[in-house]
Amino acid sequence: MSKSIITVEGLGKAYRLGQKLEQWSSFYDVLTGFVRSPFKKLRQKSNAAASDEAFWAIRDINFEVAPGEVIGLIGRNGAGKSTLLKVLSRIVEPSEGRAHIRGRVASLLEVGTGFHPELSGRENIYLNGAILGMKRTEITRKFDAIVDFAEVEKFLDTPVKRYSSGMYVRLAFAVAAHLEPEILIVDEVLAVGDASFQKKCMGKMGDVVKDGRTILFVSHNMDAVLQLCSHVVLLKNGRNTERLSPDEGVKQYLAMSNEGTSLPLAEKPRTQFRPHMPIFTGLSIVGASGHRNVCESNGKVNFDIELSHTLELPGDLTCGVAISNERSQRIAFFHSHYQSGMSFRGTDGRVRLSCNVPSLPLVPGRYFVELVLSDGYQVIEKVERAEAIDVVFADVFGTGKIPKSSQGYLVLPCEWTHEPIDEIGLVQKAI
């Protein structure tokens, strides 16, 4: 690949375990340490390469980026995304490997780095611009655009410590948004401001993409990743995957983020009608793609539920699976009796239930699954947030677009037609 603008080869960053502790080590410790064993330091140096005491925040990272590409770096907290960005921004030095960058880099790991509270908005625009690598003439040229974007004209000469947090963030982002580097490194900074400002930020990012700039972009916002990125690199425990398509990357990320993150179902908190051994002991959710806890919008999904200790339960049992959104609003309910007319008896102590949903018409996002067992009179056991399920984008209508979570909960089909109307309000039939 002769065209790559960023080449990362075997990059790794190790922190010595206990470095946190050591950083506060006092001068006295160093002095006494040296008196006690003057050669310890030398010995340490000789096997500094030995990695058994080291924690590798990232290791063996390899990827290439061609000019104009927008690469999303995704991964769980602690996967090494921020460390990688810091190494590529030259904030921390790698422990091994190397990265070759061929272009002017601007990195934006935080908005408003270097803002000084005592200085006015005007002064901070210049200061922050200079810290981000802009020339004074460049800032002067873009000054009006920055002020415009931030909507702070009236407060330009007020110290920013008197700004509301919204104004502060808007101004900070506005400065950063007017950078014109060849390569932009961005860490989760779009998650600032109110909804309308976020929209504006995404729009600005879109413009940057259209300008053909190269972007490395870390986000937990999968919508933004899908919208902006041309490729995705997934980080897991400090190592990276091949470049993936955004769809595939997001799917793998979501599947990964549900793996073993939480307690086994049997140990999860639950409410019971009377004290009893845990009854719900297993739940597996599998979507059409075969990934656990992930399904596509309007795609099929299967819930497999395992019950234990049902022997002593009297009567006919029914089971319900409720889907709630992140704000715990219930959106759907799948009940063994309502939908299938099914009830069962806890005869041999262990029961496996299967609930097949042919299509789950939910907008992409994270939902929670609640399990409810009842005996026809009362709820015997209820497990709220038994599992999470991620609904991912699917091109349900063949238009490339479906509603977003900000627009509604459900992805439902409909037919639209249009006809012109003349001035007296009569519908003109198309000929």
Next chain:
Amino acid sequence: MTATPSNMPLNETAPIVDSARDLVIQPLTGWIPVDWKELIQYRELLFFFIWRDIKVRYKQAVLGSAWAVLQPVINSVLFALIFNGVFHLGKDLPVPYFIYVFAALLPWTFFSAAVNVGGQVLVSQQHMLTKIYFPRIFLPTAAVGANWVDLVISMSVLLLAMPICGVIPSVGILAVPFLILITVVMSLGFVYFLSALTVLYRDFKFITPFMLQIMSYASFVQYPPEGLLQSKPWIGYVLAINPMFGLVNAFRAALIGTSDKILWHPEFLAISIVISVAMFLVGLFYFRRTERRFADIA
């Protein structure tokens, strides 16, 4: 798996890419040379940092920048009251004690203010170290550079006060710019070294004020060293290890002129210059050596 740069295939640079901005990020070891090209590229940022430090210094003070004038005046008056009024240290001086101490306070205040602020600058602005890249050396450099305004103001106050007190500046005043240069070089050396040390060992936050206190006594800012030097001439060479000693002496001699109470000691200034330059180089390279770890530690 350690990648060695030598056997790594180098990618050809595509035409769209500005090869002048080729950047290789890899682990460095040992002593690292100063990247002058980069410093020149970023030079505007240094001026912005200095400008910021000056702007912020007297914000929200009712008297504002009047403090730049008041500080050295009040200091000199206090010293005059204590050291002259109570201890009569200035009784044989050819000039008023106020002028005598003010001339010494010019380099001393510059140095101590620079070290006081500059030594902490990396710790107090550590959020910048962990969030963005820029030449780290600019932070301590700006902490020193921002003192030029105060120096110019105190200098003007002194030049106004001298004729009022009946003292005519000597021709030695022409050497003052050179002496200021030495003061700046020395301050930079101390600040580079101490700021890097303070990141690694916070102890220096506490050690630095003591060091300044001792240096202030050992520089004979508030009292004439001549009696001591005449009785034990060798002690001058011991005192000159503190580079401020030679500088304070030179500032006085240059501004007030020499007399039997204000002797001019070129040998002490020579020692000062050598130590200042050495301190500058040690500070600079120690800073360069440790700066790549700042973000990990700060």
